Amino acid sequence: xxxxxxxxxxxxxxxxxIKTVGLAGIIVTFSGVLSEPANRAAIAFLAAxxxxxxxxxxxxxxxxxxxxxxxxxxxxxxxxxxxxxQNLVDSRDWLAAxxxxxxxxxxxxxxxxxxRAPQLTEAAELAGQTxxxxxxxxSTTSMRVLTIGFAPGQPYLGTLPEYWNIPRQTKITxxxxxxxxxxxxxxxxxFPYATPTGWRHVGVTGFLSFRPKSERPFPLxxxxxxxxxxxxxxEFLKIESSDQSGNGGAQTEMLK
Amino acid sequence: xxxxxxxxxxxxxxxxxxxGRTGFMSAGLTRGGAxxxxxxxxGAALLGQMPSCAVLEMAGIGGVFEATSDIRIxxxxxxxxxxxxxxxxxxxxxxxxPACSVLxxxxxxxxxxxxxxxxxxxATPSYLGTQGCHMSAGLGRLIAKGDILxxxxxxxxxxxxxxVPEQRLDGGKIRFVRSMQSDKFEGRTITRFTKTDxxxxxxxxxxxxxxxxxxxxxxxxxxLNIVSEVTIAGDIQITGDGTPFVLMHECQTTGGYPRLGTIxxxxxxxxxxxxxxxxLKFELLxxxxxxxxxxxxxxxxxxxxxxxxxxxxxxxTIQDLLSYQLISGAISAKNAPxxxx
Numbered sequence: 001x002x003x004x005x006x007x008x009x010x011x012x013x014x015x016x017x018i019k020t021v022g023l024a025g026i027i028v029t030f031s032g033v034l035s036e037p038a039n040r041a042a043i044a045f046l047a048a049x050x051x052x053x054x055x056x057x058x059x060x061x062x063x064x065x066x067x068x069x070x071x072x073x074x075x076x077x078x079x080x081x082x083x084x085x086q087n088l089v090d091s092r093d094w095l096a097a098x099x100x101x102x103x104x105x106x107x108x109x110x111x112x113x114x115x116r117a118p119q120l121t122e123a124a125e126l127a128g129q130t131x132x133x134x135x136x137x138x139s140t141t142s143m144r145v146l147t148i149g150f151a152p153g154q155p156y157l158g159t160l161p162e163y164w165n166i167p168r169q170t171k172i173t174x175x176x177x178x179x180x181x182x183x184x185x186x187x188x189x190x191f192p193y194a195t196p197t198g199w200r201h202v203g204v205t206g207f208l209s210f211r212p213k214s215e216r217p218f219p220l221x222x223x224x225x226x227x228x229x230x231x232x233x234x235e236f237l238k239i240e241s242s243d244q245s246g247n248g249g250a251q252t253e254m255l256k
Numbered sequence: 257x258x259x260x261x262x263x264x265x266x267x268x269x270x271x272x273x274x275x276g277r278t279g280f281m282s283a284g285l286t287r288g289g290a291x292x293x294x295x296x297x298x299g300a301a302l303l304g305q306m307p308s309c310a311v312l313e314m315a316g317i318g319g320v321f322e323a324t325s326d327i328r329i330x331x332x333x334x335x336x337x338x339x340x341x342x343x344x345x346x347x348x349x350x351x352x353x354p355a356c357s358v359l360x361x362x363x364x365x366x367x368x369x370x371x372x373x374x375x376x377x378x379a380t381p382s383y384l385g386t387q388g389c390h391m392s393a394g395l396g397r398l399i400a401k402g403d404i405l406x407x408x409x410x411x412x413x414x415x416x417x418x419x420v421p422e423q424r425l426d427g428g429k430i431r432f433v434r435s436m437q438s439d440k441f442e443g444r445t446i447t448r449f450t451k452t453d454x455x456x457x458x459x460x461x462x463x464x465x466x467x468x469x470x471x472x473x474x475x476x477x478x479x480l481n482i483v484s485e486v487t488i489a490g491d492i493q494i495t496g497d498g499t500p501f502v503l504m505h506e507c508q509t510t511g512g513y514p515r516l517g518t519i520x521x522x523x524x525x526x527x528x529x530x531x532x533x534x535x536l537k538f539e540l541l542x543x544x545x546x547x548x549x550x551x552x553x554x555x556x557x558x559x560x561x562x563x564x565x566x567x568x569x570x571x572x573t574i575q576d577l578l579s580y581q582l583i584s585g586a587i588s589a590k591n592a593p594x595x596x597x
Binding site: 019020021022023024025027029031032033034046058059060061062063064065066068070073074075078147148149150151152153154156193210212217218222 | 278280384393434436484488490491511517519521547
């Protein structure tokens with residue numbers, strides 16, 4: 001509370017932190033680094049803040065380690081909102097909060113490597129793995145949707161074993177196609193449309209995380225899990241030529 | 257009656273816009289919408305309708321439009337030359353576009369984004385709940401020659417009003433407040449930022465606009481190790497080489513570069529409209545000052561309908577005749593301050 005209102009440059013080191021974001025809203029941050037508990041806390045805090053149904057709240061989201069509440073601070077007084085948020089923050093141990101209910105596990109047929117995903121070899125080398133070991137790691141780790149963001153529907157997925165903590169490229173790849181699976185810093189991104197990227201392109205799927213003409217334009221939610229099942233080039237071509245839905249042959253099951 | 261505008265020719269970057277879509281931020285989709293939201297309010301006030309009506313946003317260059325029935329129009333935002341059947345019409349004003357007449361809108365003389373409003377709003381299809389195009393998300397498309405734009409039904413026939421717009425077409429002073437990552441920057445870096453003369457760089461789009469400057473960059477101490485965090489329109493984002501980018505309405509929902517501060521929404525319109533090369537200077541306000549200035553600006557926009565004035569003064573329709581200073585000739589229909597944008 002005190003730190004929020006000051007105009008000096010002291011660095012806050014206690015968590016969670018509550019801060020204003022311009023005049024556009026308030027952010028609650030659970031850690032200075034990405035961690036599984038902090039991500040879980042951000043998702044749980046978002047659900048709790050939404051269920052409180054504050055009338056000032058325009059919209060909200062959770063990012064890797066934070067919950068953002070969009071509230072017009074030129075209209076609504078800051079102090080009572082901060083007080084309510086502080087009470088909610090203090091009401092429980094958010095780092096111990098459970099994952100949301102109703103989560104989905106997505107199994108997505110994926111073509112790793114080949115000329116369709118040309119940086120698998122490079123990524124495996126950086127992780128100190130053979131290509132076979134790399135495909136096993138990338139295709140058997142259940143990856144959680146940490147947040148949806150950057151582009152519409154786009155998931156950030158984590159996390160791979162520590163030796164996959166490979167840096168982003170210094171050079172940007174000018175264009176990877178829609179459905180591309182890319183990796184850096186123990187995470188995956190799955191791109192909804194063609195994009196430049198600094199992450200390494202290790203797989204390709206027919207799964208589109210943004211389907212503007214569908215009844216459900218954004219299929220994924222934070223807390224969902226994804227497994228990228230390896231398929232042969234022939235199997236992948238078959239899915240690619242037959243699937244019009246953007247689902248790319250993905251199978252789903254409900255998680256408990 | 258078939259109420260449409262036929263597009264006879266059009267500039268390279270014209271699209272249907274409105275105030276954008278809310279509720280999709282958690283799905284990775286920012287609000288988007290018109291580049292100059294104040295212009296939506298001005299056009300709506302001139303036509304006596306809601307600012308949520310869809311409009312045609314014209315970046316840099318207008319177009320030629322033919323009406324298939326009598327349609328009321330209003331023009332706002334960047335000042336462009338406009339004629340109806342060859343006769344010049346005023347910008348920041350409402351007019352009747354009679355059936356079969358041709359409206360020509362030229363290149364922007366001041367500012368970047370000009371707006372064509374129609375009585376009843378454009379009745380184009382919605383994408384994810386609203387009509388405004390979101391170019392970076394691929395929702396909607398640019399308007400092309402030969403398009404036929406449907407126009408909504410319109411209960412009113414009132415035209416011939418003007419509004420004096422808020423000054424915002426020439427760059428100038430841009431006010432901002434501290435944001436969640438401002439404390440990553442040293443105080444002297446922020447002070448130097450506020451003392452630097454910036455120019456609007458040609459590198460810019462609907463997601464962000466680069467600020468050009470001379471001298472060293474504005475890096476923060478913890479530049480390289482921050483966790484990606486929420487971004488909002490108006491954020492002043494400092495890239496790895498210390499260059500500021502102002503994030504615009506179609507920015508991504510998260511970003512990994514630190515934000516030095518956040519521009520007041522009312523002043524973000526000035527960044528949108530600032531011509532390439534125009535000078536910009538940033539002023540840091542306290543949270544309280546910023547909130548108060550933004551609240552005042554919002555109040556002005558929502559009260560605009562009361563401040564519109566008739567283009568041609570007809571004594572029989574002036575309600576508050578005695579309040580005008582008639583003797584000294586202070587009222588001039590011809591020299592109304594229409595273009596003071």
